[in-house]
Amino acid sequence: MKQKIYQVDAFTDKVFSGNPAAVCPLEEWLSDELMQKIANENNLAETAFYVKQDGEYHLRWFTPTVEVDLCGHATLATAYVLFHHENHPGDIVHFYSPRSGPLSVTRNGEVLTLNFPTDLVAPIELTEEITAGFDLKPSFAFKGKTDYLLVFDTEEQIRNITPQLGAISKLNARGVIITAKGNEVDFVSRFFGPQSGINEDPVTGSAHTTLTPYWAGELGKSELTAIQLSERKGYLQCKHLNDRVEISGQAKLYLQGEIYLE
Template sequence: MKLELYQIDAFTDKIFGGNPACVVPLKDWLPDEILLKIAKENAVAETAFFVNKGDTIHLRWFTPDIEMDLCGHATLATAHCLKSILNYPKDQIIFETLSGDLTVLVKHDVYHLDFPSRMPTVSELPEAIKNSLNIQPKEVYKSRDYVLVYDTEQDIKNIKINRQLFDTINLDPGGVIVTAKGENCDFVSRFFTPQASILEDPVTGSAHCSLIPFWSSRLKKNELHAIQMSDRVGTLRCQNKKDRVIISGQAKTYSIGNLWTE
């Protein structure tokens, strides 16, 4: 079977920035085993598969290892693929997902993702994670992901992970966010996933479902500018809206091609 394949850099206005995602349109769903094999072969953080149902788009996300419950950058990439390449007629796209219906509004080449808010609560850090960090956090919280709060942006830049220790814990489908107040933005972060093919995710939209309400409460503001400090760097504009968050960013198409499943 021959399928279309689009690779798109999300949360960036430059090629080779942000987080690369592959997007694969389907007419009907293939077996999960095949979807996972395609995601492994693509070897990016997430591959998005979708079926256009007319009024809504059924969307699923796969890492090279598992199916995810929520993914921001691959949702943005899918919206970009639909609007800029496949000529989707509407500026509001409704995705049916494992996290419920997600709406993306497209305005002037900026994609505004309406996602669930996941306010983290005070937690304790498992010893495996604690021992894997070269710098210890000042505060520990958890929602889907652990949220580790540090004093400075420089701490976030300097964090190193002992992967041998880190990979002894399984957080599927979650990960570990490290974050601090930003020097030239409201907050910065990085994101790590134990036992994953890709240890550090370049830009993690779903992590901001927790980061936005957390920093909104701490900084006493509802509109926030965030930077994810991976090597590729991601820029996100954020809004806190009670039980929802708006995560906004741009995207660039990197490649268009085909894949064969047999």
């Protein structure tokens, strides 16, 4: 059995940058076990699988070790594949996630815009378990649906911080977002998720469903620019729409091929 596969770099305008995601178009769902094995073999932050049903695309995402509730960069990559390689008509793709509900991606030239549900956070105490995860202490801590959000004072702290992955992996969360106000953009961030099989994610679209409402409130503006300060870097435009968030970026195809399955 042959299975088509694409690899796309998301939230970038050139290959070898942004966040790579694999995309597998399916006629019908493979077993959960097989999809997890494919994701593990790909060894990327996320592998997306989709099946077209009733005019929309049902979408699931897997890290090398677990299925996740929401993934921004792999959704962007999937939309890129549909627009450019799988003959999807028009400039909007409607997705449905069993874990996150209706999602959409709109095309405007080279820019793709995700429309995702907002993730609201609540302040929490800066416990020893949280602060043990980094060599610098954050100023504030919050908890969203799946992630911790730690706020620092400067972009330089985010850029230069040293994560303690063993301590982070013990936290009961998908991962930890760290953020600060940016020098040349509205905010910067990084994301660490060793407990989900991703030590540091290059660009985390779903984390911006948390970051966008937080910084919209802090900065008093609904449209924001952002950089994720991983080694590969990612560039995002974000818009706060109350219960929804728009996250925009570009994508580039890196690979198109076939998987051989027994």
